[in-house]
Amino acid sequence: MSAVIENHHDDHHHGPAKGLTRWLYTTNHKDIGTLYLWFSFAMFLIGGAMALVIRAELFQPGMQIVEPEFYNQMITLHGLIMIFGGVMPAFVGLANWLVPMMIGAPDMALPRMNNLSFWILPFAFFILLSSLFMEGGAPNFGWTFYAPLSTTYAPPSVTFFIFSVHIMGASSIMGAINVVVTIMNMRAPGVTLMKMPLFVWSWLITAYLLIAVMPVLAGAVTMMLMDIHFGTSFFNAAGGGDPVLFQHIFWFFGHPEVYIMILPAFGIVSHIIETFSRKQLFGYSSMVWAMLSIAILSFVVWAHHMFTVGLPLAAELFFMWATMLIAVPTGVKVFNWVATMFKGSLTFETPMLFAIAFVVLFTIGGLSGLMLAIVPADFQYHDTYFVVAHFHYVLVPGAIFSIMAAVYYWIPKWSGNMYDERLGKLHFWLSFIGVNVTFFPQHFIGLAGMPRRYPDYALQFADWNMVSSVGAFLFGVSQILFLFIVVKTVMGGKKATDQVWEGARGLEWTVASPAPYHTFTTPPKVD
Amino acid sequence: MNPEAKKTLRRLVIAVPLMFAFGFALVPLYNVFCEVTGINGKVFQSDNAEKLVIEDGRPLGLQFISTNNENMPWTFRPSEDVMTISTGKYYTATFYVKNTTNKTMTAQAVPSVAPSNAAAHLKKLECFCFEQQELKPGEDALLPVRLLVSDELPENIENIILSYTIFDVTEYDDEAVAQHIHEEHHEMEH
DSSP: OOOHHHHHHHSSSSOOOHHHHHHOOOOOOOHHHHHHHHHHHHHHHHHHHHHHHHOOOOTTTSSSOOOOHHHHHHHHHHHHHIIIIIIIIHHHHHHHHHHHHHOOOSSSOHHHHHHHHOOOOOHHHHHHGGGSTTOOOSSOOOTOOTTTTTTTTTTHHHHHHHHHHHHHHHHHHHHHHHHHHHHHHHHTTTGGGGGHHHHHHHHHHHHHHHHHHHHHHHHHHHHHHHHHSOOOOOOOGGTTHHHHHHHHHHHHHHHHHHTTTTTHHHHHHHHHHHHHHHSSSHHHHHHHHHHHHHHHHGOOGGGGGGGGGOHHHHHHHHHHHHHHHTTTHHEEEEHHHHHTTTTTTOOOOOHHHHHHHHHHHHHHHHHHHHHHHHHHHHHHHHHHHHHHHHHHHHIIIIIIHHHHHHHHHHHHHSSOOOEEEEEEHHHHHOOOOOOOOHHHHHHHHHTTTTTSSSOOGGGHHHHHHHHHHHHHHHHHHHHHHHHHHHHHHHOSSBBBOOOOOOOOOSSTTTTOSSSOOOOSOOOOOOO | OOOOHHHOOOOOOOOHHHHHHHHHHHHHHHHHHHHTTTTTTTTOOOGGGGGOOSSSEEEEEEEEEEOOTTTTTSSEEEESEHHHHEETEEEEEEEEEEOOSSEEEEEEEEEESSSSGGGEEEEEEGGGGGGGGEEETTTTTEEEEEEOOTTSTTTTTTTTEEEEEEEEEEEEHHHHHHHHHHHHHHHHHO
16 A cells, blocks of 8 residues: 555645445546446346356256256346356456556546446446346346247336446446547557557457447337337337347347457467466467458357358358358457467466466357358258357457456566465366356257257257266366456465566556555656 | 547437337337348238239149237138149138127237248238228128239249238227228338
8 A cells, every 4th residue: 555655746646446336436446446346246146046057957958957948048137147257247347346446547538437437337237137137037138139939928017128238338338438439539648550450459359349330239229119118010020120120230239349358368378378478479460450451340240140040152151152251351360369479488377377368268168150151061060069168269269268368467566465376277177167067068959950949958968967067067167266366366466576477568567566546646757 | 628538528419319219110120120031930021913914824723821829719711722823823712700709809910921021022902901891790701801812922832821810909999000000011112
């Protein structure tokens, strides 16, 4: 805390207020970052508990634990909570903590909007979760809420779902606007665009994607609302509408959304691999261009999610090639990470372990994505567990591992204390084994033809489902260890130095550990 | 906040409603796209079908399928399941409907053509699907569709399936919806 007191002399600002109102009224980017991170952790545990309900039911064939209707609610809420409550707020939290410090800005550009964009989130998820206790149950149409399942055949709680998506969207849009205005206007002198840390670059691109597609999602749920309550027929064939239109609009949002959940991960992993290789990152500018190309391509590939709706051949070919094209910039990134490690002085602290696991397992997820991009193959894989395995490989050991890596990497800067390295490594290995045992067998049962989103399955899928469930519980339980490690680190531990890691570069490592409540109130000098 | 930041903020805040509107703009864009490309089995009619009438067309199988949407209790079936037709000639097919309930109901039939690349070549001069049908309890009717298959139909297509799904739209007493459907079909006719 000495750093806070030192800071006191420089300006008239004070440290954080005391008590609950500190968190309610705060406009400080570090406080808001912390709120976002804890919120996403809570959602991660709730969504994870739902995943375990799903895996417990699938442990054996036949109906054991829950009713099919409740199972459908679990798969829907698990997806929505993990995406909108787990991964996205975690990245916004990291952006809040790190972007101002990385570019030498005193805070985010719009601090009060920052407070608002966080504090509406708990209400959105309160509304969504409360639908579990409503008549007719929670939304049960899958996280992609395809019409007419989500309109004509939806439970009454769908209206609450629609409003909660509106609130989540508003929160994301405000967060994204804040990030763009901060990065474009508040960089310290000398921090030119092509000198920005890659995490900042990744978030700049992500924020533009969010501003472009979250309003389209809001439009889609608004059309649903109008179909359900105001007699319109956007998606209702009886009134001249078309359910396939829903899928086009949804995936026009949905595919850029996929990159919203992975681009910040690319930024994080680049920093960590650079630090623990003790080398400069290989191919900085190609990393930037790769992210930009991925972001632009993400707008012209959406129909690869709907190859089986009856697209004309020309469209299927176009979306197949466009999708495969994304493998090129992604391949550049993977190559650069490996080239950065090549002949580096590597050490394997917990963040580095998570980062390396990210590179390997994300690549596996990317390759199964390429398989799914092949139109004739996709007719076979569509809506099977192969798809489930694919997107969990890019989201769990992809996005979520990168978030865990980021927490281990920057928590000494946030809290001033080093985490327990032995426990961190234990957490990594349990998670690594758990994630692979859970999701790798799903490739097999998917290729063998097991469809997704059913509470029961044919006997030939029993063995691998059992393995998958065992892995899921291992992974789930090891996240309790993660919670314990984080709490233990925040409470105390070995003091961290200002630089924290031997090979760490960047402005955030030049301030004290823990980072003072106000940093860079006068811009730093950057060459 | 400095003026530069305000400018960035203003641009972004404008972008949000624009993208929201774009989401809605996808609805007409989607229909235009389907019309131009003739995909999705949507039946549109853009040019005058009279000039498509020819004497020596090639033979073609035309199959009819009728489907009741869920909760639609009416009897609904084609008078003939299959017709052998020739391209460039007008034919009239009929569908039998009967309101089997004891209340007056309104129905709307929605057509679809398979294979989808045949949709652009199937021209309807007259179709019961252009308007809604209201039948009293126990009332029945023969609904006609007058159609022509253009000779420009891709050569590899030897059979066309024309399918109708009948929907209960009694609750859609909203004039706007009826008007919307009417206009859309009106456009198709011209």
